[in-house]
Every structure is written in structure tokens, then in C-alpha cells.
Amino acid sequence: MSVEAVLTSTRGLIIAPAGCGKTHLIAETLAVAQSKPYLVLTHTTAGVAALKQRLRRLSIPPQNYVVTTLDGWALRLTKFFPTLCPITSVPEQGKIFYPELRRVVFTLLKSGLVNDLIQASYSK
Incomplete structure (x- = not known):
């Protein structure tokens, strides 16, 4: 995959084994400045640290990107929209909290209520 292919996509997902150039492709893409930062989501805090x-x-x-975990970004959405993202558990209840967090945020994203906000905040 090329930087051009990434930049012309409206959404992207890179899946490949270690050593195949995922991080290099992401870095090359993030070097291309846009009017809004790119949103890069990964599963682990180790992935965030390595990429940063x-x-x-x-x-x-740094103004070219926002790099965070999926759960970190989801948590941020719930803090901005507590009424739209009612969570009854607490982070200390990890086995209950994180599945609930993901379910609530997925429901919010499916509803389309925050689509304009996301498009206004991040580059395509």
C-alpha cells in the first residue's frame, strides 16, 4: 500500500505481520500535513508509545496527528458526551467496564450523532 492510497481512502485499516512496514507507512502518511490532524487508533498503549x-x-x-488507543479514544468520547454514552460501571471494574465502554461508544457511532464532529476534528 502506498501513501497515496492511504490519503485517497476515506477510512483505512492496516493489518500485516511484524516487520512489513506498517509503522513506516503510517509515519510517511502522517508527514503529509493537512488542515486537521489524522486520527490513528491502535489496540495497545505499547503500540501508541512505539508509534509516537x-x-x-x-x-x-505533532499537530499532524492524534495517536491513541481505541479504548482511550472511546473513553474520551464518553467524557464529551456523558448523556449519549451512559456507562454504569467504573474503570476499576475492568472486565465489566471496557466491554460496556465499547458497546456504548459503538452505539453512539452507529447512530451518526457525532459524525459531523468527527469529520470536523480529523482529516479524512
Whole structure:
């Protein structure tokens, strides 16, 4: 996959084994400045740390991107929209909280109520 292919997509998902260039492709893409930052979601905090470290090393401007975990981004949405994202459990109840968080945020995203906000906040 090329940077051009990534930039012309409206959504993207990169799945490949270790060592296949995923991080390099993401970094090359994030180097292309846009009017709004790119949103990059990953599963683990280790993935976030590794990607941010690579981006710093390559001098990719931080205003070009938001890199966070899926759960971190979901949690942020629930804090912005507590009425639309009613969560009854607490983070200390991890085995209950995170599945509930994901379910509530997925429902919000499916509803389309925050589509304009997301499009106004991040580059395509």
C-alpha cells in the first residue's frame, strides 16, 4: 500500500505481520500535513508509545496527528458526551467496564450523532 492510497481512502485499516512496514507507512502518511490532524487508533498503549517514538524520531509535527488507543479514544468520547454514552460501571471494574465502554461508544457511532464532529476534528 502506498501513501497515496492511504490519503485517497476515506477510512483505512492496516493489518500485516511484524516487520512489513506498517509503522513506516503510517509515519510517511502522517508527514503529509493537512488542515486537521489524522486520527490513528491502535489496540495497545505499547503500540501508541512505539508509534509516537518513531514519529518524534522522524520529526513528524505533532499537530499532524492524534495517536491513541481505541479504548482511550472511546473513553474520551464518553467524557464529551456523558448523556449519549451512559456507562454504569467504573474503570476499576475492568472486565465489566471496557466491554460496556465499547458497546456504548459503538452505539453512539452507529447512530451518526457525532459524525459531523468527527469529520470536523480529523482529516479524512
